[in-house]
Amino acid sequence: MSTLGITDGLVLRPDMRVERADVLVDREAGEILDVRPEIGRSADERLDASDALVAPGLVNAHTHAAMTLLRGYADDKPLESWLREDVWPAEAELTPDDIAAGTRLAALEMIRSGTTAFADMYFSEPRVADVVVESGLRARLGHGVVTVGKDEEAAWADVEESLTVADEVRGVSDRVETAFTPHSLTTVGEEYLREGVARARELGVPVHVHANETRHEVDPVVEERGVRPLEYAREVGLLEPGDFLAHCVHLDATEIDLLAETGASAVHCPASNMKLASGMAPVQRLLDAGVRVGLGTDGAASNNDLDLFGELRDAAMVGKLAAGDASAVAAGDAVRMATAGSADAIGLPGGRIEPGAAADCIVVGLDAAHLTPVHDPVSHLAYAATGSDVRHTVCDGRVLMRDREVLALDAPSVRAEAEERAAALVERAETA
Ligand SMILES: CSC[C@H]1O[C@@H](n2cnc3c(O)ncnc32)[C@H](O)[C@@H]1O
Ligand SMILES: [Zn+2]
Numbered sequence: 001m002s003t004l005g006i007t008d009g010l011v012l013r014p015d016m017r018v019e020r021a022d023v024l025v026d027r028e029a030g031e032i033l034d035v036r037p038e039i040g041r042s043a044d045e046r047l048d049a050s051d052a053l054v055a056p057g058l059v060n061a062h063t064h065a066a067m068t069l070l071r072g073y074a075d076d077k078p079l080e081s082w083l084r085e086d087v088w089p090a091e092a093e094l095t096p097d098d099i100a101a102g103t104r105l106a107a108l109e110m111i112r113s114g115t116t117a118f119a120d121m122y123f124s125e126p127r128v129a130d131v132v133v134e135s136g137l138r139a140r141l142g143h144g145v146v147t148v149g150k151d152e153e154a155a156w157a158d159v160e161e162s163l164t165v166a167d168e169v170r171g172v173s174d175r176v177e178t179a180f181t182p183h184s185l186t187t188v189g190e191e192y193l194r195e196g197v198a199r200a201r202e203l204g205v206p207v208h209v210h211a212n213e214t215r216h217e218v219d220p221v222v223e224e225r226g227v228r229p230l231e232y233a234r235e236v237g238l239l240e241p242g243d244f245l246a247h248c249v250h251l252d253a254t255e256i257d258l259l260a261e262t263g264a265s266a267v268h269c270p271a272s273n274m275k276l277a278s279g280m281a282p283v284q285r286l287l288d289a290g291v292r293v294g295l296g297t298d299g300a301a302s303n304n305d306l307d308l309f310g311e312l313r314d315a316a317m318v319g320k321l322a323a324g325d326a327s328a329v330a331a332g333d334a335v336r337m338a339t340a341g342s343a344d345a346i347g348l349p350g351g352r353i354e355p356g357a358a359a360d361c362i363v364v365g366l367d368a369a370h371l372t373p374v375h376d377p378v379s380h381l382a383y384a385a386t387g388s389d390v391r392h393t394v395c396d397g398r399v400l401m402r403d404r405e406v407l408a409l410d411a412p413s414v415r416a417e418a419e420e421r422a423a424a425l426v427e428r429a430e431t432a
Contacts, residue, residue, distance in 0.1 A: 104418070
């Protein structure tokens with residue numbers, strides 16, 4: 001057996017206690033073997049965690065990774081006009097090579113800011129899967145379906161593509177899983193949703209969908225169908241355990257209960273919700289009802305970065321504002337959402353430092369001015385740390401970043417290619 005020891009640090013345990021211990025990893029199995037003082041000293045490879053906290057790798061439960069190419073392209077607009085006037089026209093010009101380059105940039109950013117797994121909904125997902133394999137991350141991937149504005153043939157072809165990706169891409173690596181990913185309850189017609197969801201059940205893949213993000217998305221469902229959007233979702237076969245719904249901002253009490261009863265998860269995207277002025281998700285009410293809640297950045301065009309430490313802070317802050325209660329969404333709740341909550345929501349291993357768990361870990365330096373003194377490391381994770389405090393990143397037992405150097409990707413060439421492709425993409429979009 002070949003081992004990795006993460007030594008001399010503090011370790012964040014699943015119950016949010018922090019203790020001084022080493023973490024010993026089986027590199028081949030990609031599994032945590034033991035968490036105990038001094039257990040890592042004789043490991044084959046060592047990572048220094050002195051003056052640092054060993055935490056689970058963060059899990060980004062909702063993103064569109066290749067949207068890094070559109071970072072800063074269209075700011076300061078609400079969702080509907082942002083999508084229709086800027087984002088969708090630009091996305092129409094994307095090539096598979098652009099998507100690979102944008103995803104590679106996203107992978108670089110995620111590894112550097114302590115994310116070890118993500119859920120993606122986008123296009124050219126076989127190329128996204130190749131980048132996941134190359135970078136060493138874990139992911140659940142899905143081809144996003146939109147049927148509004150398409151003729152029947154094109155709409156069915158989009159549904160078929162999502163199902164084919166869900167079926168075929170999951171075999172490419174142990175670190176890659178898939179989902180059926182209709183874009184939203186209003187941008188995919190009812191017959192396509194019903195059929196796609198039923199076929200996803202046959203394939204045994206979950207559904208990842210945007211839901212209840214803005215009032216403009218909720219009101220038409222209520223007016224036309226006389227039910228709340230998540231009641232409609234249930235009618236078309238959604239909300240099975242394993243399904244996860246991005247945003248869940250505008251929910252009524254019935255919908256919160258539906259999520260709790262069915263076991264479907266909500267993915268909170270606080271920065272995107274604030275930037276697009278979509279609203280404040282009722283996160284404390286979801287947690288109180290027993291709903292599993294994960295945390296996502298959404299795409300880099302509505303955030304504008306993929307640093308989940310920002311979401312941790314935003315989730316804790318906006319959670320209090322939404323509840324009118326400073327004790328709502330406490331630091332430990334936010335950290336749980338970004339780790340075990342997200343991992344469980346998207347159905348990937350990770351999110352916990354304990355024997356038998358996936359060896360997806362980060363080492364966060366606590367030796368910076370903005371993290372001094374250390375009264376409570378969990379508080380620092382939620383409120384004061386940033387992605388650049390991450391010293392090492394490990395996924396599946398493999399070191400992806402050591403002392404801030406990303407090992408599997410060549411950062412300068414990843415950045416250069418993304419820069420070049422982003423400029424050409426925008427040029428094409430603006431002359432189309
Ligand atoms: C069809 S692939 C996914 C699709 O979703 C778009 N998108 C990005 N951010 C959001 C958001 O916050 N709500 C809804 N849709 C979003 C993305 O640009 C792709 O077109
Ligand atoms: Zn999204």
